[in-house]
Amino acid sequence: MKRIKDLREYIEELRKLGDIQDVNREVDPNLEMAAVARRSYDLQSPAPLFSNIKSAAPGMRAMGAPASLSSVAGMPAARVALSVGLPASASWREIVDSLARSRKAKPVPPKRVATAPCKENILHGKDASLDLFPIPYLHEGDGGPYCNTWGTIVAKTPDGKWTNWSIARIQKIDAHRMTGLIMLPQHIAKIWEEWRKIGKPMPYALVQGCEPAMPIVSSMPLADYINEADYLGGHFGEPIEVVRCETLDLEVPASAEIVIEGHLSLEREAVEGPFGEYPGYIVTDTSMQPVYHVDCITYRNGAIWPFIPEGRPVDEFHTAIAVADSAEVIGLLQDAKIPVTAAWQPLEMANHWLLVTVPADWREKLPGISSEKFTAMIAEVIWNTKFGLTVPIIYILDDDIDPTKTADYLWALATRCHPTKRAYISEGPVLPLITAYTEEERHHHHAERIAHDCLLPAPGHGRLAHSSFEGAYPKEIQERVIALWGK
Ligand SMILES: Cc1cc2nc3c(=O)[nH]c(=O)nc-3n(C[C@H](O)[C@H](O)[C@H](O)COP(=O)(O)O)c2cc1C
Numbered sequence: 302m303k304r305i306k307d308l309r310e311y312i313e314e315l316r317k318l319g320d321i322q323d324v325n326r327e328v329d330p331n332l333e334m335a336a337v338a339r340r341s342y343d344l345q346s347p348a349p350l351f352s353n354i355k356s357a358a359p360g361m362r363a364m365g366a367p368a369s370l371s372s373v374a375g376m377p378a379a380r381v382a383l384s385v386g387l388p389a390s391a392s393w394r395e396i397v398d399s400l401a402r403s404r405k406a407k408p409v410p411p412k413r414v415a416t417a418p419c420k421e422n423i424l425h426g427k428d429a430s431l432d433l434f435p436i437p438y439l440h441e442g443d444g445g446p447y448c449n450t451w452g453t454i455v456a457k458t459p460d461g462k463w464t465n466w467s468i469a470r471i472q473k474i475d476a477h478r479m480t481g482l483i484m485l486p487q488h489i490a491k492i493w494e495e496w497r498k499i500g501k502p503m504p505y506a507l508v509q510g511c512e513p514a515m516p517i518v519s520s521m522p523l524a525d526y527i528n529e530a531d532y533l534g535g536h537f538g539e540p541i542e543v544v545r546c547e548t549l550d551l552e553v554p555a556s557a558e559i560v561i562e563g564h565l566s567l568e569r570e571a572v573e574g575p576f577g578e579y580p581g582y583i584v585t586d587t588s589m590q591p592v593y594h595v596d597c598i599t600y601r602n603g604a605i606w607p608f609i610p611e612g613r614p615v616d617e618f619h620t621a622i623a624v625a626d627s628a629e630v631i632g633l634l635q636d637a638k639i640p641v642t643a644a645w646q647p648l649e650m651a652n653h654w655l656l657v658t659v660p661a662d663w664r665e666k667l668p669g670i671s672s673e674k675f676t677a678m679i680a681e682v683i684w685n686t687k688f689g690l691t692v693p694i695i696y697i698l699d700d701d702i703d704p705t706k707t708a709d710y711l712w713a714l715a716t717r718c719h720p721t722k723r724a725y726i727s728e729g730p731v732l733p734l735i736t737a738y739t740e741e742e743r744h745h746h747h748a749e750r751i752a753h754d755c756l757l758p759a760p761g762h763g764r765l766a767h768s769s770f771e772g773a774y775p776k777e778i779q780e781r782v783i784a785l786w787g788k
């Protein structure tokens with residue numbers, strides 16, 4: 302495990318791989334910067350690092366595509382792998398397994414340090430202006446520029462026992478005010494509710510540009526009352542360094558590029574949205590949300606503002622949520638003593654489908670359970686999580702296929718999924734952002750979800766061998782063909 306300790310070190314690691322594109326010409330944060338990042342997703346080209354941004358204060362920089370698919374041949378997961386401390390060559394499966402294992406690691410609380418580079422510039426009151434920063438307008442049709450897509454919101458319960466790190470979108474209103482989605486069951490909404498109960502605006506810190514593991518762990522649906530900082534410390538086996546805020550009783554990662562400090566209003570006072578979200582469509586929905594008032598901003602010299610123009614796959618929403626949710630699925634199924642090999646949300650499917658694979662001997666571990674019942678058990682574990690509402694379609698498959706390999710899962714889904722039978726359907730909460738649901742279903746946040754039982758018969762009880770090179774020819778013939786290949 303090699304922990305990369307800040308965004309600049311991460312950029313240098315990517316640069317060594319040829320996965321950074323410096324953009325030194327002037328770019329406009331109004332749509333142009335996002336369009337460059339969007340095209341870099343489409344071409345799977347190096348991540349753009351912008352150093353000449355119109356209307357931002359001199360020296361400010363921005364980074365697009367920080368954790369999407371890498372441009373390095375044969376290493377699509379390199380950005381996410383390096384972010385969580387693994388070699389650039391690690392596969393999606395290795396990343397998910399590593400994050401799932403760390404759920405069981407001993408939590409390591411963060412360590413307070415006296416100061417950090419993010420204190421090089423400290424602005425209070427009127428001087429603490431968002432206008433200094435290269436805050437991008439991300440899609441035509443959005444309600445405004447977005448101050449947060451890849452930063453972490455730090456918030457603590459009034460009793461001080463739980464400090465949560467999470468990503469949620471935040472829109473700029475003006476130089477000193479922002480608004481963003483505060484939606485249950487998200488932890489930021491739970492913590493905001495606790496502050497509302499005691500009639501006080503919630504103190505928050507919005508942190509831009511940290512050590513690269515931070516946005517990944519801030520996307521993870523860890524359980525209530527778990528501090529993401531302790532989990533990340535457990536993952537790396539060493540504490541994450543934090544530094545105190547200037548104006549609040551909160552601690553933020555010492556690796557931060559920019560820290561925005563302030564309070565979240567008690568009421569839903571602002572119109573938020575529209576915003577082009579992860580399913581990949583320009584939507585027109587708005588809602589009333591609380592206001593993030595800005596009291597203080599601290600930042601490093603030459604600060605770098607990372608951003609994600611979320612949209613049609615594959616971008617960071619899809620990579621981060623796929624690894625985060627898959628790790629949680631594996632962990633929760635293991636906790637429930639349900640045999641599981643792998644879980645994955647294929648990136649092109651915008652996190653709408655979840656594939657779970659199980660070992661061939663699952664029937665021995667759960668005697669007397671039919672495959673239909675087994676499918677329902679797995680589905681209910683997933684739909685009972687805080688992210689279950691984002692997963693309307695689940696497929697349960699045998700682990701002779703790898704759910705991260707497109708050729709594997711497309712073949713398996715086509716040949717193992719009964720066209721009309723062997724599906725478990727259950728009604729429950731669904732995310733209103735899922736565009737396939739009817740307007741009424743989205744309005745009520747309630748609809749049917751489906752889990753497909755694609756399990757093969759037990760080995761020796763009708764399970765067919767693959768008619769492939771490995772499956773259909775004796776070992777001795779395979780070896781001869783390989784040895785004489787090219788002759
Ligand atoms: C790029 C990106 C943008 C996200 N935007 C939002 C958002 O606007 N609202 C939201 O509720 N979750 C959003 N998420 C998902 C949350 O980060 C995720 O559900 C996480 O588990 C929330 O943290 P929590 O479990 O501590 O509540 C986003 C994730 C990513 C990667």
Ligand SMILES: [Mn+2]
Binds near residue numbers: 466467488521529
């Ligand atoms: Mn949390």
